[in-house]
Amino acid sequence: METVLWQTLAGTRGGPNRARVLRALADQPRNANQLADDLDLAYNTVRYHLDILEENGVITSSDADYGVIYLPSERARTHWDTVEQILTQVDD
Numbered sequence: 001m002e003t004v005l006w007q008t009l010a011g012t013r014g015g016p017n018r019a020r021v022l023r024a025l026a027d028q029p030r031n032a033n034q035l036a037d038d039l040d041l042a043y044n045t046v047r048y049h050l051d052i053l054e055e056n057g058v059i060t061s062s063d064a065d066y067g068v069i070y071l072p073s074e075r076a077r078t079h080w081d082t083v084e085q086i087l088t089q090v091d092d
Contacts, residue, residue: 001057001075002082008056009086017041018049018058019090022072022083025059029071 009019020039024030032050036043050070053059058076062069076083 001079004056005058005076005079005082005086008052008058009083010090014049014052016090017045018053019087021046021049022053022058022076023087025070026072026083029069031067031069033067035070 009015009022017039020041021035024035024038030038032043032046035041035050036046039046050059050061054061054070057073059070060073061071072080072083
């Protein structure tokens with residue numbers, strides 16, 4: 001999981017935005033529209049990053065058809081020290 005976290009959050013051009021999304025979700029679970037507003041990103045950009053994070057098991061989502069809520073996965077929380085280390089480096 002650590003390799004996935006590094007690749008997803010720091011290894012690509014979109015990593016910093018995915019790191020911002022994950023940090024926001026760690027503070028409070030929310031839906032894509034709320035994330036777009038809170039992070040001042042386009043909705044489609046947020047959706048793209050949410051899809052990548054979910055495909056890689058970094059976040060999970062509720063089962064709702066409308067207003068799906070996202071939050072960090074248990075796997076990501078288990079490796080939260082690595083997440084924090086990555087977020088620190090992405091911020092620099």
